[in-house]
Amino acid sequence: MRSYLEFEKPVADLEGQIQELRVLAERGEAVDVKEEIERLEAKAAQAMQDLYQKLTPWQKTQVARHPDRPHFVDYVGRLIEDFTPLAGDRKFAEDAAIMGGFGRFRGLSVAVLGHEKGSDTASRIEHNFGMARPEGYRKAVRLMELADRFDVPVISLIDTAGAYPGIGAEERGQAEAIARSTDACLALGVPNVAVVIGEGGSGGAIAIATANRVFMLEHAIYSVISPEGAASILWRDPAKAQDAATNMKITAQDLVKFKIVDGVIPEPVGGAHRAPEAVIDATGQAIAQALEGLKDLPREDIRRMRREKFLTLGRTL
Structure with a gap:
């Protein structure tokens, strides 16, 4: 239904x-x-x-969170051939909130990683609603380092409300894990492309979204904090989340103007969940074009372009 x-x-x-x-x-x-x-x-x-x-920014937030939107597993199932998932961070445990592995994208060997929220009650609990713990980000680092070693491009799919804020996660170094994952993105000598397919929340998103090319789906959101969190801090009233969503400029249309993201991938009327295959195909096309524009570049050029991209954010002449 x-x-x-x-x-x-x-x-x-x-x-x-x-x-x-x-x-x-x-x-x-x-x-x-x-x-x-x-x-x-x-x-x-x-x-x-x-x-x-x-749509208002708050309505876009609701669309971005729609439970029927295509998830990481849907994108991998349609875009990636011979996908081989890899698990664990080799330090503590497996974290199912971030999934990843290697496969072929249109004939090209790639590493794919991203957040998985789950599609029903059992899978949402298994994947912790897409909120990764430190071991999830350390797994992402492991996969990115493997990709870099074997000269394989990296594709990241972002869909998280943010990193998991639990006591155990903080005790195991959540902030440090996010920082090291962000640094691993910046250090890659291979191209990486990120797409915000739903929510892009805080450091939990940017930890795997610090890429040469960053795209957003038309009704996705990308922000330093959730609208509810911002409302609680600024006004001490979560009911003002609609005001926060408007003032924070979290929509794809706002962020492409500020050059935070490189492009917006159209969604059908009604959102991605109404035509998931068409949205996934459009996302695949955007990723393919981005990788084509980055292929054959020297490793140092790829690193330099990525670092310059993020160092110039927010700067005005």
């Missing part, structure tokens, strides 16, 4: 009427309703179009 966000209620009502008419027609309890269904479908499509043409 399709789930709807709160602001999509007008569309939900129309599509509910369509479904009721279809059920009546199947049971033979209604006269020809084809024209009425077509009229309601057109009305629902237009209503969805109108809604998504003027």
Whole structure:
């Protein structure tokens, strides 16, 4: 059953009427309703179009968090051939919030890593809702170092509310693990491309998103803190999350203007969850074009370009 966000209620009502008419027609309890269904479908499509043409930053946040959006495993399943997952940080444990491994992307050997939130209650608990612990970032470092050693490009898919803030994670050096993962991204002599496919939250995101090219899906968000967290700090009122979302400039459209990200990947009307295969294919095309533009560059040039990209963020002449 399709789930709807709160602001999509007008569309939900129309599509509910369509479904009721279809059920009546199947049971033979209604006269020809084809024209009425077509009229309601057109009305629902237009209503969805109108809604998504003027989404607020808070509404985009809700879309970015939609549970039916395609996740890391969906992208890997469609884009990566012969994927071989690798587990563990060789120091403490396996962290399923960050998944990674090696495979082939359009014939090219690549390392792929990213956050996995899970798609149902059991898998969300298993993957800790995509909030990685230190061992997750140390696993990412291990994979990036392997990729660098064997001259394999790195693809990162970001979808996390942030790094896990639990006591155990802090005791095991969460901040240090995030810093070392960010440094590992910067040190790569091979190209790396990152895509924010849902939420890009705080250091938990940038730890694997410090890449030569960074893209966002049209309705993804990328921020130093969640809107709810910012509202709690600034106004001591989580209910002001909508104001925080607006003022923080967290949308793809805002961030491409500030040159925080390099491009925006379009989503279908209604969000990525309404046409996941099309969104994944578009993401694959953006990644392929980015890697093509970076291939055959000397390792030092790749490092220099990446470092300059991030050192110039926020600077004005």
